Amino acid sequence: MRAITQQAFGGPEVLKVTEVGRPEPLPSEVLVRVRASAVNPVDAMVRSGVLPLLGEPPFIIGWDISGVVEQVAPGVHRFRVGDEVYGMPFFPRQAGGYAEYVAAPSRQLARKPAGLDHVHAAALPQAGLTAWQGLVDIAGIKPGERVLIHGGGGGVGHLAVQIAKGNGAHVIATASADKHDFLRELGADDLIDYRTADFTQAVSDVDVVFDTVGGYGLPSLRVLRPGGLLLTAVERTNAELAAAVEEAGFRFAGITVEPDYPALETLARLADDGQLRPHVNQALPLEQAPRAHELIEAGHTRGKIVLTV
Numbered sequence: 001m002r003a004i005t006q007q008a009f010g011g012p013e014v015l016k017v018t019e020v021g022r023p024e025p026l027p028s029e030v031l032v033r034v035r036a037s038a039v040n041p042v043d044a045m046v047r048s049g050v051l052p053l054l055g056e057p058p059f060i061i062g063w064d065i066s067g068v069v070e071q072v073a074p075g076v077h078r079f080r081v082g083d084e085v086y087g088m089p090f091f092p093r094q095a096g097g098y099a100e101y102v103a104a105p106s107r108q109l110a111r112k113p114a115g116l117d118h119v120h121a122a123a124l125p126q127a128g129l130t131a132w133q134g135l136v137d138i139a140g141i142k143p144g145e146r147v148l149i150h151g152g153g154g155g156v157g158h159l160a161v162q163i164a165k166g167n168g169a170h171v172i173a174t175a176s177a178d179k180h181d182f183l184r185e186l187g188a189d190d191l192i193d194y195r196t197a198d199f200t201q202a203v204s205d206v207d208v209v210f211d212t213v214g215g216y217g218l219p220s221l222r223v224l225r226p227g228g229l230l231l232t233a234v235e236r237t238n239a240e241l242a243a244a245v246e247e248a249g250f251r252f253a254g255i256t257v258e259p260d261y262p263a264l265e266t267l268a269r270l271a272d273d274g275q276l277r278p279h280v281n282q283a284l285p286l287e288q289a290p291r292a293h294e295l296i297e298a299g300h301t302r303g304k305i306v307l308t309v
């Protein structure tokens, strides 16, 4: 099969199209013919060696996939050949998502949302699960709560805005001005252009701050209500930040996303009901993985970047 592999850590140019063996599904796994694979910031961190989750190269990066079940191994009862599935299998171990085939545990996949094509379905798992596990499972957001999302226009942010809104929250987001109309359409109530305004002057009495950018932890304490929660997807293991937040009378939580088929089923239902719309900024063919990495590393994506396979 064709896959993007790398022989060394480095810049986007280390990503090469190569021919490799097709993975064999073990018992309880399915073989998925990948149609689309989304690009996430962590892919670039693993590629460059900043976050060496997969050890030393060679390896195949990529986790978010949407595709068609090609083969089922013994023990699989949830899927049949021909079913369309999506997910973020194996994270944070190797899934090999930038490839024509992925073998994955059946319980780390869910049925693709029927109303989304593979490109949009692939855009959902990692960013959507991060937003869902963070805002719903960890923060337990409730109707009427005020939620501030830093980086509202990005992969995680634009889904977090919709999930917070769908749970009845009053949603405030920081984003550059060219993303404000987009975020208003997705349900954001108040928007702050972080390039021209100081969010600490523009917002107050927040119940939950969700930092998807990094560096917003301590400044956000000025807008949290007493006992409010600082949730971060970036400085999730920053013990110093956690201690400072708790000392000041607030709560701290770092989210580390994990495979979660019940949550994927919920995200699929929300997508099919029109309550969750993943936005794909650009879909590029698999061979253009290096270009996709340049875009994700620039750090100003609207929604998601997806590779078509």
Ligand SMILES: NC(=O)c1ccc[n+]([C@@H]2O[C@H](COP(=O)([O-])OP(=O)(O)OC[C@H]3O[C@@H](n4cnc5c(N)ncnc54)[C@H](OP(=O)(O)O)[C@@H]3O)[C@@H](O)[C@H]2O)c1
Pocket: 040, 041, 042, 126, 127, 130, 150, 151, 152, 153, 154, 155, 156, 157, 174, 175, 176, 179, 194, 212, 213, 232, 233, 234, 236, 255, 256, 257, 296, 299, 300, 301, 302, 303, 304
């Ligand atoms: N812990 C976990 O399990 C987990 C899971 C998923 C992602 N993450 C991390 O979460 C972060 C976001 O991921 P992502 O997929 O959403 O990234 P992304 O798609 O690249 O989005 C980042 C967004 O942040 C905005 N931004 C950049 N600088 C900003 C600033 N100073 N203030 C406010 N917004 C700013 C950008 O747009 P504009 O600047 O144009 O507004 C962009 O839309 C990454 O660091 C990623 O590694 C962690």
